Amino acid sequence: MGAKIVPQAGWTLPEWRSAYINGMQPLDAIEHVLAQLPADDNAWISRATRTQIAQQVAALTARLHAAGGDLSRLPLFGVPFAAKDNIDAAGWETTAACPAFGYEPGANATVVQRMLDAGAILIGKTNLDQFATGLNGTRSPYGAVPNTFDERYVSGGSSSGSASAVARGLVPFAFGTDTAGSGRIPAGFNNIVGLKPTKGWLSNAGVVPACRTLDCVSVFALTVDDAQHIAHLAGGFDAADPYSRVPQATSPLMHAKPRFCMPDQLQWFGDHESARLFNTALAQLKEAGVEVEPVDFAPFLELAELLYQGAFVAERVFAAQHLLTSKPYEINPVVRGIMQGAAQYSAVDTFRAEYRRAELSRIINQTMAGYDALVVPTSPSIYTIEDMLDDPVTLNSRFGTYTNFANFSDLCALSLPAGFRNDGLPFGITLLAPSWQDDKLAAFGRGWQQSHPLPLGATGRSLPALPAVAPAAPAAHHVRVAVVGAHLTGMPLNVQLQERNAILVERTHTAPKYRLYALANTTPPKPGLVKGEAGSAIEIELWDVPLAAFGSFVALIPAPLGIGTLETADGRSVKGFICEPWAITDATDITHFGGWRAYIASLQTA
Template identity: 60%
Template sequence: MHIEHSPFLGWTVRDWATAYRERSLTPDSLLTLLEALPAGDPAWISLVEREQLALQLAELEQRLTAVQGDLEQLPLYGVPFAIKDNIDAAGWTTTAACPAFAYSAERDATVVGKLRAAGAILIGKTNLDQFATGLVGTRSPYGAVPNSFDPDYVSGGSSSGSASVVARGWVAFSLGTDTAGSGRVPAGFNNIVGLKPSKGLLSTTGLVPACRTVDCISVFALTVSDAQTVATIAGGYDATDPYSRPNPNTAPVAVGSQIRLAIPDTLEFFGDSQNRAVFERSLAAFEALGAHICTIDFAPFKQLAEQLYYGPWVAERTVAVQDVLARMPEAMDPVVRGIVENGRAYTACDAYEAEYLRAALSRQINDSLAGFDALLVPTSPTLRTLEQMQQEPVLYNAQFGYYTNFTNLADLSALALPAGLRSDGLPAGITLIAPAWHDRALADLGKRWQNHLNLPLGATGRTLSAPLPPCAGPSEGSVRVAVVGAHLTGMPLNFQLTTRNAVLVEQTLTADHYRLYALAGTVPPKPGLARSDSGSSIIVELWDLPIARFGEFVAEIPAPLGIGTLNLADGRSVKGFICEPWALSDARDITEFGGWRAYIASLQNA
């Protein structure tokens, strides 16, 4: 049966949630999805058995009962998903695309357990370049996964199957991994979103390692909102993973209205004029969104990228598969075996020298990104056919990683986005890259990009049913602060917000029970806001301030001002500036001006 016969073609997480909330669907409808899956699809290594599905549905019913039927507490209730077959799920076989390596997992990987606890239903495990070594999607004994737009072309890897099943609409999201670009290249080749989180944000406990110090579990989805939702649920510090890290909550949680993008000073497409054309259109589209674009020196990025496959980090891959390599090398894909065998040539001295170089280049890279919201690059410079990959399996693989291989070595976060179709009908993508922990800010910008273009979702033919919603309240990891005077945009103390990565959310009004005063003797001039029974609405700006920077900000606020809770005209409550009553006796009541800017303007015009 073809996918066009499935009633759930291309449903997003939001679509599934709406159907369950409106009771037009029940989770046992997933049996219909299972029956629609075509036999022999190389994107899958294993599919859920009917008995496994029935067990998951029974567990889901128990979870729903435990929360007294409140679907809000199960944000992924009944949503089907897939995982790359180097990630464990209890009761499933993990192969890493090497049958001789296969084992039965006794417990869920940490991320899988979190997704199931949120109500998600595992449909299957997906094909990959063996041991996650490759960016092509062809190095698997289970077959090459074809591009979802044209089967003559590669799907990209190593997370080939995970990208394919999302692009074709079989599941709402999937998990992949990303060491050298495996969570981004297949997203670009299949017209979907690929979220490569900051290292340590998603636990790697239960993952078959490739390069353990730089491995990341990644998320594929049709929309940025879905990818962000999944990453938020699956993420968090995990003490069982020695490379897990708690989010310091110091990074910006959104991107301001003035977008600042860096691009490489030299762009490489290896002769692919169609990918170049899509990237040039993307630059114009970002400029239409108001972005300011500057070039930066790409040489350190390129030099660091070369270390991942042409330096001692290859030895990490050797360590990961050393048992298979020693006992049954013939079980490995010849190209994969050739790559990991090279790791034996490096010494401990080589490794330390490479680490010193990595640290130096990483510092250069992160310094060069300061002042920008993101580095904008093509997800891949080019796209190749399956036949071409057979002719040059290593060279073309390296080309695919030109804009991806450096990311984890430099401790960066990344978000791959669809950018439109080439003139031959094949997709091309772009990627936004930023320092670690800028994941939320990249997602914010990614939503704006996806709303702006409104491209077809994957290969499903569907488009967004409604614009992706911005965050209604303060983003996780931030405090929403209302400012009323000297901290407003363009005012003398606004730098106390911007230098702490705060982002302007909106201008709005307080509730109508406040009075505004010009305080006497303050430098720079400052207002005081006080609650009153005979008040009025006052103009304020709302800023999202990283929660770890909130204490620094408050520490700089002088008496008689402080931070309390303000009521807004629309009923929301936020943190904001308030004034102690004793300072108001000699202050001028300026409520009639409706806001601090109008009062300052009146002084300048007097």
């Protein structure tokens, strides 16, 4: 009998899955994880008891039995996770880092329930800036959570405990929340990935609101792949959350030569190390073929200031209103001061602020049109806990310089590790894009993380060899179509796909069993793809065409072309352009070019 498998700090989701496939048992694994947690670790507000673990494992075992023992039907089988303590879990007290506010919910938050349904095991609730009001991690009666690289420095907040637990490899992922940057700042300060999703993708049902119209449940992980995987398992429309939205299908790919924008003026507040590392990151982006252009950042900064320096601060009073009136001194004095400041604003002030928010949001989205992403420093600087406690408002507000505007303007964001300062502290960059571009950011972020092999969090581990990305399933109510010629991106008939709101999903090749021909007498020039024994792999693009528009698209296809079934290089069968064999009798065989694009380029250079 081989040695019993026990989990190691810093395992990623694929490593957890592999261990269970090879015989690791969930009860043994979770008890081992809990035994490794330091007793005095203030990243946690509450931890699972042996009874809670036993109950979760028993429920998990029953689900596995119902699934016929098929682990693939429980994608997070036995994986431990943590949730910020403003997110409800049945049987656990929710405090929002304010004991006087604490209550025991009768049901799980939707995101927690979806993790349990996928087989994950909740092992603890994590510390936070009280009522998720702060970006630094010091505003909690449970103690200031220290930075995982230097305990003198802040961890970032408000999702301080969740980021700390992930950075140290105690759990492979944890939920935070993000209103002004709480899912990004702690990621940047602890060398991990912070995924701030499009508003409404992950349900807020069962989440204590900070600013209900802006809040997002966020995901911390050691790798982009893990963060994206958790977001997809946790996300989706939820009727229990009135701000939940039906996800919109968009292309998961950036342009072949991505275009990023960046602030035309950068504020560093005297931090030359952060400035140096951001310039290094810009150089690395450009070396990777990314075009980076400065844009007017004034509207972004003005919108960022609206969050705390105006009437919108009144929304933060909602969850704690009763406590603020009846027991105000139970609230952290800095948080209390922020909430009490709302009294100076009228309803008219609130609408005035909303009108300006809408104007600035429109400007920001127009500014970003035509770019794949906005790249910014995750934070312009970092401070010690002592300095933060001495000047809690000014220094905290600096952290929000490049984060506060995101939810106001309906952007998604991904915070990525980007190196280490000379003082040993991490530095991060954040990519932002319009709503529902989350997968596009993740695809780029995955490549960034692979080409910048930094240690994972504070674990000292290297990025494991990443498995090939599984092809995405077709978007709901769409037909996946392979195009091979004039419908490729940049070609004359690509507009027919764009007019039908088709989504570019993937650039790939056919199986090596096709021949490509340039058909005679076609305008614009068109190819014919014919399956044959002595064939080659031919370049194709896969597009998801809305089912309602598929018929009108097919109606535009002239003979001898038609839609049939193609085989891709990895063995999938998709709908795609085919050609009737009789049409190749007077056509030119161009198979050796490997694709229509290369053939057209040869004509232009001939």
